[in-house]
Amino acid sequence: MLPFLRFAGIRAALAILTLILVSFIVFSLMELVPGDCAERYLAFKNSQGSVITAADIDAERVRLGLNRPYMERWGSWIINAFQGEFGDSCIQRLNISQLLGQKFWLSLGICLASLLLAYMIAIPIGILAATSKNAYLNNSLRLVSYLGLALPNFLLALMIMLFSTVYFGDSLTGLFSKEMRDAPWSYEKVKDFLGHVWLPIFILGWSATAFAIQTVRALMSDEVGKLYVTAAAARGVTGRRLLLRYPARHALTPIINSLGFDLNRIFNELPVVALILTLTEAGSLLIEALARSNDQQLAGAIIFMLTASIVSLNFVTDLILAIVDPRIRRSILG
Amino acid sequence: MTDASNTATDTATDTATNAAADRKLKEAYFTASQGQLIWARFRKQKAAMVGAWVLIILILSGLFAPFLTPYDPTIAGRDKDYQNGAPEIPRFWDENGFSFRPFIYTTTRERSIATNFRWVSEIDRDARRYVVLFPQGDKYKLFGMSFETHLFGVDKGYIHLFGTDSTGKDIFSRTFHAINTSMAVGTIGVFISFVLALLIGGVSGYFGGWVDSILQMMTDTIRTVPAIPLFMALAAFIPDTWSAEERFFFISIILGFIGWPTLARRVRTHLLTERNQEYVLAAQLCGASPSHIIRKHLLPSFTSYIIVDLVISFPYMVLSETALSFIGLGLKDPVNSLGVMLQSVTSADVLLNYQWYFIPVIFFIVLVLAFVFVGDGLRDAADPYGDTKK
Numbered sequence: 001m002l003p004f005l006r007f008a009g010i011r012a013a014l015a016i017l018t019l020i021l022v023s024f025i026v027f028s029l030m031e032l033v034p035g036d037c038a039e040r041y042l043a044f045k046n047s048q049g050s051v052i053t054a055a056d057i058d059a060e061r062v063r064l065g066l067n068r069p070y071m072e073r074w075g076s077w078i079i080n081a082f083q084g085e086f087g088d089s090c091i092q093r094l095n096i097s098q099l100l101g102q103k104f105w106l107s108l109g110i111c112l113a114s115l116l117l118a119y120m121i122a123i124p125i126g127i128l129a130a131t132s133k134n135a136y137l138n139n140s141l142r143l144v145s146y147l148g149l150a151l152p153n154f155l156l157a158l159m160i161m162l163f164s165t166v167y168f169g170d171s172l173t174g175l176f177s178k179e180m181r182d183a184p185w186s187y188e189k190v191k192d193f194l195g196h197v198w199l200p201i202f203i204l205g206w207s208a209t210a211f212a213i214q215t216v217r218a219l220m221s222d223e224v225g226k227l228y229v230t231a232a233a234a235r236g237v238t239g240r241r242l243l244l245r246y247p248a249r250h251a252l253t254p255i256i257n258s259l260g261f262d263l264n265r266i267f268n269e270l271p272v273v274a275l276i277l278t279l280t281e282a283g284s285l286l287i288e289a290l291a292r293s294n295d296q297q298l299a300g301a302i303i304f305m306l307t308a309s310i311v312s313l314n315f316v317t318d319l320i321l322a323i324v325d326p327r328i329r330r331s332i333l334g
Numbered sequence: 335m336t337d338a339s340n341t342a343t344d345t346a347t348d349t350a351t352n353a354a355a356d357r358k359l360k361e362a363y364f365t366a367s368q369g370q371l372i373w374a375r376f377r378k379q380k381a382a383m384v385g386a387w388v389l390i391i392l393i394l395s396g397l398f399a400p401f402l403t404p405y406d407p408t409i410a411g412r413d414k415d416y417q418n419g420a421p422e423i424p425r426f427w428d429e430n431g432f433s434f435r436p437f438i439y440t441t442t443r444e445r446s447i448a449t450n451f452r453w454v455s456e457i458d459r460d461a462r463r464y465v466v467l468f469p470q471g472d473k474y475k476l477f478g479m480s481f482e483t484h485l486f487g488v489d490k491g492y493i494h495l496f497g498t499d500s501t502g503k504d505i506f507s508r509t510f511h512a513i514n515t516s517m518a519v520g521t522i523g524v525f526i527s528f529v530l531a532l533l534i535g536g537v538s539g540y541f542g543g544w545v546d547s548i549l550q551m552m553t554d555t556i557r558t559v560p561a562i563p564l565f566m567a568l569a570a571f572i573p574d575t576w577s578a579e580e581r582f583f584f585i586s587i588i589l590g591f592i593g594w595p596t597l598a599r600r601v602r603t604h605l606l607t608e609r610n611q612e613y614v615l616a617a618q619l620c621g622a623s624p625s626h627i628i629r630k631h632l633l634p635s636f637t638s639y640i641i642v643d644l645v646i647s648f649p650y651m652v653l654s655e656t657a658l659s660f661i662g663l664g665l666k667d668p669v670n671s672l673g674v675m676l677q678s679v680t681s682a683d684v685l686l687n688y689q690w691y692f693i694p695v696i697f698f699i700v701l702v703l704a705f706v707f708v709g710d711g712l713r714d715a716a717d718p719y720g721d722t723k724k
Contacts, residue, residue: 162689165685
């Protein structure tokens with residue numbers, strides 16, 4: 001037990017180190033963009049009719065602590081960030097955790113659900129594709145995964161919208177129906193939510209599935225030709241039992257390892273898909289924050305949280321691997 | 335052994351002339367350059383060859399877009415009497431008889447009390463407009479020279495094969511110019527990520543040790559940051575005063591920065607195994623500098639892999655540009671790209687009434703698919719053990 005805890009401790013430290021590095025990159029980039037929070041806020045007030053002078057901007061800078069040295073500000077930002085506290089949004093002047101809150105968790109939930117969906121489809125199909133000798137099946141699977149790569153999620157979303165509008169007269173957008181949007185969570189609202197959420201999950205899962213099928217197939221076809229599989233077959237293990245107990249277990253490790261990067265890829269696609277499907281409750285807040293409002297405080301917080309969820313997923317998969325993969329378990333336990 | 339030598343051994347037993355031919359074949363095989371071998375393997379793959387042809391045709395039509403398309407893709411070439419107009423398909427015959435020259439009908443649009451103040455278009459089947467070849471039209475520049483001749487047009491008014499958008503710009507013309515833009519963005523983006531990957535992967539793989547550890551840690555960190563949201567944030571801060579060209583280069587550079595980590599990792603892995611080979615040691619003993627060894631000895635040993643990786647990463651650049659432009663953060667009018675063209679299609683009006691806005695999407699799916707097929711074919715062809723594995 002102790003070596004395992006030590007292993008977990010080292011991994012956690014590494015994850016935190018990565019996050020600190022990421023926070024430095026994000027923070028620096030947000031500093032590099034022209035204009036700072038004080039200017040932006042006062043420019044906003046200016047547009048509301050009040051007259052702003054340079055002295056006002058300087059006073060605002062002092063009030064926000066923007067006159068402190070760079071490293072000091074980064075230090076306080078990162079310490080607060082680890083406590084889930086990102087300060088106030090530049091323009092809306094609202095606490096960011098309040099602003100993001102539920103929306104962030106909804107987006108993360110949708111992304112994780114599509115990741116799950118992708119592998120639920122990809123693992124059986126990938127194994128089938130790797131082991132089946134049926135050329136017809138293989139070719140059609142190949143075509144599907146090519147399409148998954150060539151038809152990016154947002155084009156797929158557009159196509160689905162086009163067809164559903166033309167044929168059903170409903171564009172299938174949003175996460176809730178109109179009357180449910182502001183209602184408190186209840187059984188009815190959950191039902192309404194599930195009725196809407198399947199589409200974004202499907203669309204986000206689309207190219208993730210194509211990628212996953214390719215990975216699973218490549219890994220499995222590497223493994224099934226190996227001698228230990230032949231040896232097991234010679235001992236009389238056949239069929240599904242043979243596949244699942246021997247090559248599948250080997251192929252599992254790299255798949256679990258790559259989950260973090262799959263989540264990264266889904267995050268990359270989330271904002272655009274969210275915009276098309278007008279998921280105002282979830283992902284398109286990202287776009288609002290990142291694109292429309294020039295709100296660097298909010299943008300930095302969102303990117304930090306996205307990265308943090310990838311890093312934590314990597315941490316969790318490391319621990320899972322240490323538990324399920326006997327090779328890694330042995331190397332930790334010595 | 336490859337097919338070439340196998341078939342060669344079969345025929346060798348026949349006659350003396352065959353044996354001579356066979357020797358030649360064998361010689362050709364053993365003296366063939368890397369490029370020739372890859373080409374020979376690539377040529378055997380049907381899907382990849384089809385992809386390559388489609389790709390060549392699309393690239394050429396992008397390059398010669400100003401000539402192939404009848405109108406200027408910017409606001410200068412708009413048809414103000416035919417906004418949101420449906421595609422006009424040339425035909426050879428109708429109830430009024432047959433014509434050797436393809437023709438389209440004349441459409442008149444009216445908005446008055448009689449039409450309830452909505453635009454109503456009326457097709458006049460008797461007023462035929464004939465398609466002509468090589469008409470004089472909007473001025474354009476190709477390879478530094480100025481031309482006015484286009485491939486086709488109609489004798490009166492305008493022809494819109496794919497319809498027009500809300501400002502009356504010809505979607506056919508825009509689509510072909512957009513291919514050009516996408517290729518340009520992709521090329522610059524791929525080039526930048528290529529240089530970065532070679533630099534970082536090369537240094538990290540050649541020196542190994544703590545240099546490698548630090549660079550790898552940085553690469554891995556950068557790889558965990560979701561790139562598109564991050565660059566969306568950066569693109570949002572592009573001042574509105576930037577010109578279309580400045581935006582174009584900025585977006586290309588951003589895309590280049592997204593792509594490098596994967597390639598850098600492959601370069602590094604390869605160099606790590608190669609740098610312990612004897613020929614590297616020999617070069618080092620001769621006093622060659624690290625940069626000389628990396629450039630002259632190590633990189634050529636896997637040029638083919640690099641090329642394959644570049645081809646494979648190309649469509650992702652194109653698609654990322656499309657996505658960024660689509661949400662209004664990438665390119666903007668008057669630059670034409672698929673993303674720019676799709677900006678307005680999510681409105682219910684377009685979805686219900688103007689479905690021809692989606693025609694360019696088909697071209698882009700074909701373009702990306704062609705790239706994927708060629709990339710896959712090249713990957714198989716560049717793998718020297720590909721034949722023996724099967």
